[in-house]
Amino acid sequence: xxxxxxxxxxxxxxxxxxxxxxxxxxxxxxxxxxxxxxxxxxxxxxxxxxxxxxxxxxxxxxxxxxxxxxxxxxxxxxxxxxxxxxxxxxxxxxxxxxxxxxxxxxxxxxxxxxxxxxxxxxxxxxxxxxxxxxxxxxxxxxxxxxxxxxxxxxxxxxxxxxxxxxxxxxxxxxxxxxxxxxxxxxxxxxxxxxxxxxxxxxxxxxxxxxxxxxxxxxxxxxxxxxxxxxxxxxxxxxxxxxxxxxxxxxxxxxxxxxxxxxxxxxxxxxxxxxxxxxxxxxxxxxxxxxxxxxxxxxxxxxxxxxxxxxxxxxxxxxxxxxxxxxxxxxxxxxxxxxxxxxxxxxxxxxxxxxxxxxxxxxxxxxxxxxxxxxxxxxxxxxxxxxxxxxxxxxxxxxxxxxxxxxxxxxxxxxxxxxxxxxxxxxxxxxxxxxxxxxxxxxxxxxxxxxxxxxxxxxxxxxxxxxxxxxxxxxxxxxxxxxxxxxxxxxxxxxxxxxxxxxxxxxxxxxxxxxxxxxxxxxxxxxxxxxxxxxxxxxxxxxxxxxxxxxxxxxxxxxxxxxxxxxxxxxxxxxxxxxxxxxxxx
Numbered sequence: 001x002x003x004x005x006x007x008x009x010x011x012x013x014x015x016x017x018x019x020x021x022x023x024x025x026x027x028x029x030x031x032x033x034x035x036x037x038x039x040x041x042x043x044x045x046x047x048x049x050x051x052x053x054x055x056x057x058x059x060x061x062x063x064x065x066x067x068x069x070x071x072x073x074x075x076x077x078x079x080x081x082x083x084x085x086x087x088x089x090x091x092x093x094x095x096x097x098x099x100x101x102x103x104x105x106x107x108x109x110x111x112x113x114x115x116x117x118x119x120x121x122x123x124x125x126x127x128x129x130x131x132x133x134x135x136x137x138x139x140x141x142x143x144x145x146x147x148x149x150x151x152x153x154x155x156x157x158x159x160x161x162x163x164x165x166x167x168x169x170x171x172x173x174x175x176x177x178x179x180x181x182x183x184x185x186x187x188x189x190x191x192x193x194x195x196x197x198x199x200x201x202x203x204x205x206x207x208x209x210x211x212x213x214x215x216x217x218x219x220x221x222x223x224x225x226x227x228x229x230x231x232x233x234x235x236x237x238x239x240x241x242x243x244x245x246x247x248x249x250x251x252x253x254x255x256x257x258x259x260x261x262x263x264x265x266x267x268x269x270x271x272x273x274x275x276x277x278x279x280x281x282x283x284x285x286x287x288x289x290x291x292x293x294x295x296x297x298x299x300x301x302x303x304x305x306x307x308x309x310x311x312x313x314x315x316x317x318x319x320x321x322x323x324x325x326x327x328x329x330x331x332x333x334x335x336x337x338x339x340x341x342x343x344x345x346x347x348x349x350x351x352x353x354x355x356x357x358x359x360x361x362x363x364x365x366x367x368x369x370x371x372x373x374x375x376x377x378x379x380x381x382x383x384x385x386x387x388x389x390x391x392x393x394x395x396x397x398x399x400x401x402x403x404x405x406x407x408x409x410x411x412x413x414x415x416x417x418x419x420x421x422x423x424x425x426x427x428x429x430x431x432x433x434x435x436x437x438x439x440x441x442x443x444x445x446x447x448x449x450x451x452x453x454x455x456x457x458x459x460x461x462x463x464x465x466x467x468x469x470x471x472x473x474x475x476x477x478x479x480x481x482x483x484x485x486x487x488x489x490x491x492x493x494x495x496x497x498x499x500x501x502x503x504x505x506x507x508x509x510x511x512x513x514x515x516x517x518x519x520x521x522x523x524x525x526x527x528x529x530x531x532x533x534x535x536x537x538x539x540x541x542x543x544x545x546x547x548x549x550x551x552x553x554x555x556x557x558x559x560x561x562x563x564x565x566x567x568x569x570x571x572x573x574x575x576x577x578x579x580x581x582x583x584x585x
Contacts, residue, residue, distance in 0.1 A: 022056035027089045030057045034096050043104040073341040119159040129174040154232050168231050175234050197236040200244050207251035216262040223255045270318040277325050280308050284332035289339040355394040358402045365409035374417045432471040435479050442486040522581045529574045539564045
């Protein structure tokens with residue numbers, strides 16, 4: 001640290017009210033600065049600065065230790081095994097601070113002893129004043145002794161603060177008694193009053209000038225000294241006592257108000273700093289560590305914490321609730337980083353387990369890669385791939401290697417399968433194209449007048465369709481459904497024509513039956529009609545309980561629907577026959 005550091009910092013002004021931000025200094029600089037401060041004769045005057053330096057020193061030292069912890073944990077260390085690197089500056093600081101405490105204690109002891117001695121001396125002077133006031137000796141001699149006692153009083157230093165007011169009141173009372181009760185001549189009395197008035201007027205002027213002093217701390221300290229001087233000056237004329245005192249009091253009030261306003265503003269700022277620091281604590285405490293389930297989330301949260309720690313450092317130091325707030329802030333940070341360390345520890349363990357599981361899948365895939373059972377092995381490898389996806393992550397430096405090993409085994413099998421099954425796929429594609437062309441041919445077919453010829457043609461279409469080889473499994477059902485749909489259109493047309501001829505023949509047969517035979521026929525048909533209706537209703541009820549959840553269920557539903565349509569067609573035919581009988585009757 002440079003020899004001019006204290007001049008640069010204006011340390012003398014700091015003791016008179018200018019606050020130095022010790023948080024801007026490094027550890028060694030703080031030690032050098034403390035040593036400079038110890039050169040002051042009155043160590044009581046540097047008490048506030050000494051404590052501020054101590055707090056800044058240990059705050060910085062603790063931050064360095066916390067950074068060591070964080071780096072130790074992030075590098076995979078167990079927090080329980082962490083041991084901070086010893087900093088020689090801490091031992092040096094303790095030595096300097098201990099020297100300060102000893103010297104200050106010695107000074108304070110000496111100061112207290114001096115104050116008590118001063119008190120004893122002043123008490124002796126008060127007794128002398130009492131004797132002097134009651135004396136009947138010559139006035140000139142008494143006045144000389146009185147002034148001698150006044151000068152001796154002024155030469156004696158301060159007394160203990162707890163006794164100062166009482167001693168001064170007694171002294172002031174005895175002075176006033178001397179001037180008021182002792183019958184001295186008017187000229188001497190007026191001379192003393194005039195001299196005292198001049199001194200008190202000078203003090204009032206000095207006090208009034210303090211109102212322009214920018215440094216309110218310095219102004220307050222100077223005002224206190226003026227009050228000490230005031231107490232040691234004798235009285236003025238009775239008519240002027242109240243006036244001169246009010247003048248001094250008003251000037252003092254202005255300075256005290258500024259002093260109070262300064263500390264009120266400082267208190268208000270401290271309250272705002274407390275709010276800001278409390279908000280930072282609340283933000284850290286609000287982080288839900290249980291929701292941080294990935295490295296990315298933990299890193300994002302860590303960056304957020306570091307930003308909040310930076311913001312904390314930028315907020316000025318506050319005395320009120322300092323320890324309580326800092327402990328809360330430190331605890332919140334410790335909970336977060338301990339949880340982070342625990343997560344990394346657990347994750348490391350889980351990664352190792354995941355790596356072992358993936359290695360086992362690699363071994364299984366490698367055992368299957370040379371298999372020629374294409375269908376079964378394809379399913380097995382697909383299942384292994386699904387299991388692979390369910391396994392969590394592994395450490396990045398091992399992830400690529402184990403994945404490439406697994407992928408290589410799978411790729412080898414599927415490449416070999418593709419070599420063998422490539423020709424089959426081309427054949428299936430050609431078969432699919434031929435079946436599609438046949439379906440278009442069926443759609444464009446126009447029925448002939450001869451029913452038998454139409455049936456022969458349709459049977460030929462079916463034979464040709466069946467003679468075409470296999471298509472891909474996923475295309476099989478669709479192309480078959482398209483072919484049946486096209487064929488059903490033609491068969492439907494043929495069935496309608498056959499139905500018309502059948503009903504015409506049935507109508508001719510009714511003409512040859514007697515009325516009794518027609519009645520029997522009608523009852524028979526009606527019984528069949530009711531049975532069919534009941535059967536249809538049963539199918540429809542059962543259909544309502546089924547849902548399409550598999551291929552097997554789909555086929556069952558389709559079969560039931562076809563049965564219902566077939567029964568409805570029969571029901572319609574019975575209804576038409578009953579109507580034909582009714583028209584005969």
